[in-house]
Amino acid sequence: MSTTSINALVDAEQGSSLWRDAWLRLSRNRPALAGFAVLTLFVLVAILTPWVAPYDYAQQNLELGATPPSADHWLGTDIFGRDLLTQIMYGGRISLAVGFIATAVALLIGVSWGAIAGYMGGRIDAVMMRLVDILYALPFMIFIVLLMVVFGRNMLLLFLAIGAVEWLTMARIMRAQVQSLRQQEFVEAAVSLGLSPLAIIWRHVIPNALGPIIVYTTLTVPSVMLLEAFLSFLGLGVQPPETSWGLLISFGTETMEEYPWLLFFPGLVLAITLFALNFLGDGLRDALDVRGAKD
């Protein structure tokens, strides 16, 4: 057999791999791709905001006041004469950061918790998952409001509180995956080779359980962003002079009769982001063939 035909064989084999298949299915899913493109754009803009924002964040122009969209201010200005597009860009930095960082916190806690419980089994598993059951029954929204009241409206706390709430489902999914995986021969082989449980979980179990985790992560980001918007709307989340989309919507609501664009544009951006994340999540679920990740 020549080298080229071996390469062709390798290619053919890769062609049928789970990830390649999933990628093919995803690339045929237009809404999911569009969602991915929009998200990439928003994230890039958020990262580059200090350099690409058309105006200075804090620059007020009280004489100008609130003006509708114009050539100078594409999305108009708020009652202090601040450029709305700039406000939305800076708000997006915080809204997206909350979305991604809180999800990362949830991912870290949930995956480790579920993997350890599922792999250890027995009494450790029973205790760990009982705790998850108990936490599941708590009304978390109320608890986050409580936390924000008790500890002041601290951004770091907001990240942690939301992340600490959202890891439960992740832990359950991970545990179910691990339980079915640890029966399999390659894990038994790794055990008989003398690998430590931690190494087995990290090297063999987690990579094989990635599909559902990726899908659920994508679907967690929008619910986290909603939580942040919800808290900021009530005045319990992000505080001025910082801003976020939820806070902009809240201010827009106060003056929506006279200046509807102040409500409309931040709302539109939030809705588009949620659409993009949901479409991408649904697309990934179909592509990776994950059942029952969310509904």
Add this chain to the structure above:
Amino acid sequence: MWRFIGSRLLQAIPVLLVVITVTFFLVRVAPGGPFSSEKAVTPEVKAALEAQYRLDRPVLEQYIAYLGDLIRGDLGPSFKYPGRSVNELIAAGFPVTAELALYALLVALLIGVGAGVVASLRPNTAQDYIPMSAAMIGICIPSLLLGPLLILVFGIYLDWLPVSGWGDMPGDKILPAITLGAVYAAYIARLSRAGMLEVMTQDYIRTARAKGIPEWRVVVVHGLRGGLTPVVAFLGPAFAGLLSGSFVVETIFQVPGLGRFYVQAAFNRDYTMILGATVFLSSLIVVFNLLSDVLNAWMNPRLRSRAGQNT
């Protein structure tokens, strides 16, 4: 069945105890005492106030006394409204919130199940895509955005409906109920579509059709019972969501419900009110999760044995 209910009830008790304990100690470690804002208070008055609210005793003693009060159903006095108890405030606010949540749930169920079933009858046609796209829109427009938009369109531009209040003017309950229910309508539509799609391909449906039962009866009588199990399972979490969602909706529409009290208590640092309302809402949510589980087990007997085994 009774054993199932009993075991679920037993599980609810530790959950509630965790809620009460965590809330109690969180509130106690909160920076700034409840009376620190009132500068004019003399030390004697302050001491008297603290004695009245038992704040001069050790925390553990306060906790045990609070638990004792709770068992008697007493949530304590409000810090901010002297002379009013948390019980009174909850009694004033909760009926309003419950009514709002009930209407929202009705809106969600009617629209959601209707849309989901209609969509499931002809999958992958316009009859499926249109309601399901609407559901996607419903999921992506949160209540904090939908509420103001509805006010702007129906309250201000068209001037069809009142935009605030509760029971003061005819029709002022419509917009809050829709705002609160919309997201759940969307989720229920997706759940009932998926449930119906799965059920309608099963053998017993084919048998029903073969017996010559009219199609609407097959769908409504035979299909719905199995197809709606995921919806029933969703009702518990949905109710929890409706209660906390009412925080935003009551704020937008100025509805004098428990949600608005809670948010105001949060701003005023009315710790006893926060503590009492948290305990009250949590118990309610735990009870509703329980009811939803029981209803689900009743509709789907297979769940009873499974739940008995691993939880």
